Amino acid sequence: MSDIPVSITETIDEIHIVAEMPDVNRADIRLAGTESRLDITVANESGKYSTSVTLPVRVDPHRATADYRDGVLEVRLKRAVPKDVGHSAVQATSLVKRFGDFVAVDHISFDVKKGEIYGLLGPNGSGKTTTIKILCGLLRPSSGEAHVLGRKVPDTRTASSIGYMPQELAMYRGLTVHENLVFYGEVFGLSKQQIEAREQALLRLIDLQDFKDTLVDHLSGGMQHRTSLACALLHEPQLLFLDEPTIGVDPDLRASFWRYFEQLRDQGITILITTHYMDEARHCDRIGFMREGRLIAEGSPQELLELTHTDSLEDAFLSYAQTQGAR
Amino acid sequence: MKLSRTFAVTKRVLRDLKNDRRQLALIFIAPLLVISIFGVAFTGTVKDVRVVVVNGDTAPARSSLSDKIISNFDTNVVNVAYANSESDAVGQVQNGSATAVIVFPPHFTQSVMAQASGHTSVAPGNRTIQVLADKSNPNVSDPIIGVVNSAVAHTIQGLGRQAPVSVDASNAIYGAHAQFIDFFAPGIICIAVWQLTTLLTLIAFVGERTSGTLLRLLASPLEESELVAGYAAAFGIIGTAQSVLLLTVAVALFNVTIVGNVLLAFVVIALLAIVSEGLGILLSSLARREAQAVQFLPIVVLPAFLLSGIFWPIQAIPEWLRPVSYLLPPTYAVDAVRSVIVRGWGLDRIYPDVVALFIFASVFLGLAVVLLRRRE
Numbered sequence: 001m002s003d004i005p006v007s008i009t010e011t012i013d014e015i016h017i018v019a020e021m022p023d024v025n026r027a028d029i030r031l032a033g034t035e036s037r038l039d040i041t042v043a044n045e046s047g048k049y050s051t052s053v054t055l056p057v058r059v060d061p062h063r064a065t066a067d068y069r070d071g072v073l074e075v076r077l078k079r080a081v082p083k084d085v086g087h088s089a090v091q092a093t094s095l096v097k098r099f100g101d102f103v104a105v106d107h108i109s110f111d112v113k114k115g116e117i118y119g120l121l122g123p124n125g126s127g128k129t130t131t132i133k134i135l136c137g138l139l140r141p142s143s144g145e146a147h148v149l150g151r152k153v154p155d156t157r158t159a160s161s162i163g164y165m166p167q168e169l170a171m172y173r174g175l176t177v178h179e180n181l182v183f184y185g186e187v188f189g190l191s192k193q194q195i196e197a198r199e200q201a202l203l204r205l206i207d208l209q210d211f212k213d214t215l216v217d218h219l220s221g222g223m224q225h226r227t228s229l230a231c232a233l234l235h236e237p238q239l240l241f242l243d244e245p246t247i248g249v250d251p252d253l254r255a256s257f258w259r260y261f262e263q264l265r266d267q268g269i270t271i272l273i274t275t276h277y278m279d280e281a282r283h284c285d286r287i288g289f290m291r292e293g294r295l296i297a298e299g300s301p302q303e304l305l306e307l308t309h310t311d312s313l314e315d316a317f318l319s320y321a322q323t324q325g326a327r
Numbered sequence: 328m329k330l331s332r333t334f335a336v337t338k339r340v341l342r343d344l345k346n347d348r349r350q351l352a353l354i355f356i357a358p359l360l361v362i363s364i365f366g367v368a369f370t371g372t373v374k375d376v377r378v379v380v381v382n383g384d385t386a387p388a389r390s391s392l393s394d395k396i397i398s399n400f401d402t403n404v405v406n407v408a409y410a411n412s413e414s415d416a417v418g419q420v421q422n423g424s425a426t427a428v429i430v431f432p433p434h435f436t437q438s439v440m441a442q443a444s445g446h447t448s449v450a451p452g453n454r455t456i457q458v459l460a461d462k463s464n465p466n467v468s469d470p471i472i473g474v475v476n477s478a479v480a481h482t483i484q485g486l487g488r489q490a491p492v493s494v495d496a497s498n499a500i501y502g503a504h505a506q507f508i509d510f511f512a513p514g515i516i517c518i519a520v521w522q523l524t525t526l527l528t529l530i531a532f533v534g535e536r537t538s539g540t541l542l543r544l545l546a547s548p549l550e551e552s553e554l555v556a557g558y559a560a561a562f563g564i565i566g567t568a569q570s571v572l573l574l575t576v577a578v579a580l581f582n583v584t585i586v587g588n589v590l591l592a593f594v595v596i597a598l599l600a601i602v603s604e605g606l607g608i609l610l611s612s613l614a615r616r617e618a619q620a621v622q623f624l625p626i627v628v629l630p631a632f633l634l635s636g637i638f639w640p641i642q643a644i645p646e647w648l649r650p651v652s653y654l655l656p657p658t659y660a661v662d663a664v665r666s667v668i669v670r671g672w673g674l675d676r677i678y679p680d681v682v683a684l685f686i687f688a689s690v691f692l693g694l695a696v697v698l699l700r701r702r703e
Binding site: 099133136137138139140154156159160162164165166167168169170171172173174175176179183184186187188189215231232241 | 329331332335336338339342343346347537538539540542543544545546547548549550702703
C-alpha cells in the first residue's frame with residue numbers, strides 16, 4: 001500500500017491535502033516536510049509505508065494542522081505568500097486581532113472579488129466591525145495580513161480609492177447636508193466643480209434634493225443615513241466599506257438602500273458590507289458568516305441554503321453556529 | 328502636508344461655529360460678560376468714600392503742609408471728615424461709618440520742612456502719613472491710598488522742592504493704580520482664550536470621536552497633522568477675534584490704555600489659542616463623552632485662573648507653588664500680553680515668553696499628532 005490516493009486543493013491562503021488511509025490508527029501517522037514537500041508516513045505492525053507530496057506552492061511548514069477522521073487524513077497548510085488574485089479587491093489572510101486577552105478576530109481569511117457585494121454576517125460582537133477597521137487601516141492586525149486594492153494595509157495610498165461608512169454615521173450634525181458633502185469632497189481633494197457635479201447626482205440618488213441646506217441635526221434618522229452614504233460615495237471610490245449601514249433603518253428605506261447598493265455594484269463598485277440582519281443578506285453575491293471572531297462559513301446565499309438544507313439564512317447561520325459550537 | 332486639506336478642516340470648524348448660535352454666544356458674549364463684570368467691580372468708580380482725618384500737625388494753618396495735602400485730596404473719591412483722636416477715628420471705621428483713617432503725626436510740617444531744608448541736626452521727627460484702611464475690600468482701600476499718594480505728590484510739586492514725605496501704605500503694589508483693570512485686563516483676555524479654546528476643542532474632538540467622523544477622516548487621505556493644523560488655524564483665528572473684541576471693550580468702556588504694539592499682543596494670544604487647542608485634543612482622548620469632557624474644565628481653568636498671574640504677580644505666589652505657575656502656558660501669555668499692552672514692551676523683551684509658548688505649542692501639537700497616528 002505504497003500509493004495513498006491524495007488530492008490537493010488550493011484556497012487563497014491554504015493548501016488542503018486530503019489522503020484516504022482506511023484502517024490506520026491516528027497515532028501511527030507521522031507528518032514531516034519542508035516549504036515545498038509534505039511527507040506522510042504510516043508505521044504499524046503490518047509494515048511501514050510513506051508517500052511524498054510535492055506542493056504546488058510554498059507553504060509555512062510550522063503552521064500545518066492535521067485531522068484524521070473516518071479513514072481520511074486532511075492536512076491544512078498555510079501558504080507562505082497568499083495567492084495573488086488579480087481580480088480581488090480585498091484579500092484577508094489569517095487575520096487576527098487581539099485586545100488584551102480578548103480575541104476579536106480569530107484567523108479569518110476571505111477574498112472579496114472586484115465588482116461583487118460581499119456581506120459579513122454575524123451577531124453583534126462577532127468581529128465584523130473590527131475586521132472592517134483593519135481593512136480601512138484604522139487598526140493594526142495582531143497577526144496575519146490583508147491586502148486592499150492590491151496594497152497591504154495599512155497603506156495611506158489606498159485611502160483615496162475607498163469609501164468608508166462607519167456605523168456611527170460620521171457626519172457633522174452642526175453642518176448642512178451641502179456643507180458636509182463639501183467638506184468630505186475637499187478632504188478627498190476634489191475641485192469645487194467636481195463636488196458640485198457629484199453632489200447633484202448623489203442628492204438625486206438619495207432623494208434629498210430639497211434638504212441640501214438643512215442641518216444634518218434636523219434630518220430624520222433615515223435621511224441622515226442616506227446623507228452618510230452620500231458622503232462615502234462622493235469621491236467615486238472603487239471599493240466601499242459599509243459597516244451596518246442599515247442598522248436602525250426602517251424596512252422601506254432598507255429596501256431602497258439595497259437597490260442603491262445593487263446599482264453601485266452594477267457600475268463596477270465593490271462593496272463589503274456588514275450586517276446582523278440575516279434576511280437582507282440575500283442581496284449579497286457572497287456572504288461570510290462570522291461568529292466569535294471566526295469565519296464559520298462562506299459562500300453565495302444559495303449555496304449556504306443548499307448546504308445546510310434550510311430555507312432562511314438565519315437558519316443556515318444557526319446550523320453552522322451549532323456545528324462550530326460542537327467542535 | 329497639503330494646505331488645501333488643512334484649510335478644509337479650518338473651514339469646517341468655522342462653519343460649524345457659524346451655524347451654532349449658542350456656541351458663538353459662548354465664544355464672544357461670555358468673555359465680554361466676564362470682562363465687564365470684572366471691569367465694573369474693580370475699576371476706580373469708587374466714589375464718596377468717607378475717610379476720617381486725624382491731624383496731629385500743629386503748624387499754623389498758613390504754612391501747614393498737612394492742610395495743603397488734605398485740600399489736594401480728590402473729593403470725587405473721598406469725603407473728608409475730621410476726628411480729634413485716632414481711637415475715635417478708628418471707632419468710626421469699625422462701626423462702618425468710614426472706610427479709612429488718615430493720620431498726620433504731630434509736628435508733621437516741622438519735621439518735613441526741617442529735613443527738606445537740610446537741617447539734619449534737628450532730630451528727625453515723624454514724617455509719615457499713616458493710612459489705616461478697612462482692607463477687607465482692597466478695591467476700595469487701594470483708591471484711597473492712591474488719593475493720598477497723589478495729593479502728596481501734588482503738594483510737593485507745588486512746594487517746588489524735594490520734601491521727604493512718606494505714606495505708610497505697605498500694600499503699595501497696586502496702590503498707585505486707581506485703574507486696577509489696566510493690570511488684569513490682559514490676564515482676563517488670555518484666560519478667556521485659554522479656557523474657551525481648550526473647552527471648544529475638547530468638545531469638538533470628543534464629538535469627532537463619538538460621531539465617527541474621526542474614523543472617516545483617518546480612513547481618508549487627510550493626514551493627522553493636517554487635521555491638527557486645520558484645527559489650530561481655526562482656533563488661532565477664533566482666539567484672535569475674541570481678543571480683538573475684548574480689548575476693544577476694555578479700551579472703550581474701561582479706559583484701558585494700550586501702550587505697546589497691539590498686533591504683537593494678538594500674535595501672542597493666537598499662539599496661546601494654538602497651545603490650548605493642542606491641549607484640548609490631548610484631553611479629548613481621555614474623555615468618552617462630551618459630559619466627561621466638561622468635567623475637565625475646572626482642571627484647565629482654576630489653576631490658570633489663580634496661578635498664572637492675572638490678579639497678582641507671580642512673585643506674590645508662595646515660592647513652593649510657583650513651579651506650578653511656570654508649567655501653565657497662560658502664565659507666559661499673560662506676562663507677554665501685559666508687558667506689551669501696559670508697559671509697551673516689544674518682541675525684544677517678551678521673546679522668552681514667546682519662546683515658552685512656542686515650546687508648549689510644539690509639544691502639545693506634536694503629541695496630538697502622535698496620539699492620532701497611533702493605531703491599536
